[in-house]
Amino acid sequence: MLTRGAVVLALAAGLYLLNGFLIGWANAYDVVTGITSPSAVHAQWCAWPLSLAGWAAIPAIIGAAAGYIITEQIQAHHARELGDVLEELRRLAEPPSSPPSSGSGA
Template structure:
């Protein structure tokens, strides 16, 4: 959740602002087509703005979607996990015949 709010939200707001600006300047249909790479940004009236939208479509959109999906998948995996990572590591070491290292008791020698 932290990633979505602290890292993803500012990028989503920037993306929304650019897309809405392009919608008003270029037209909504052209903006969508530039965003999903149907139309080249060079074929628009405002090339610089269209190039920014095109780059956002290629770079930011997949990163945001990938981050959100990764977060959701990790949350589902954590909910299904029955053992902690320490318990799994300890059990694997025992099954491999390796004596797990003793944890410090908290007192200095």
């Protein structure tokens, strides 16, 4: 994710920048999101790769990022040993200790 994903993200960003300068930023956004067909813009040669990136690469990048974050969270919760967790549960299940007695007797 961190190595190949960065390359794919950089290529997608480069395509978006190229199209933004050539066909306009609004048209580039419309092509990448699928609102406008790449055949409807002036520079079709660069709009088609942008459209494909918007259709395939960008959802893959978002899915990979979500999967990475979820995996990191799961691994963070599995970092504790089972024995430690059981010991903590036993400690929490014990009845509370009696309060200390007052020494005055009055």
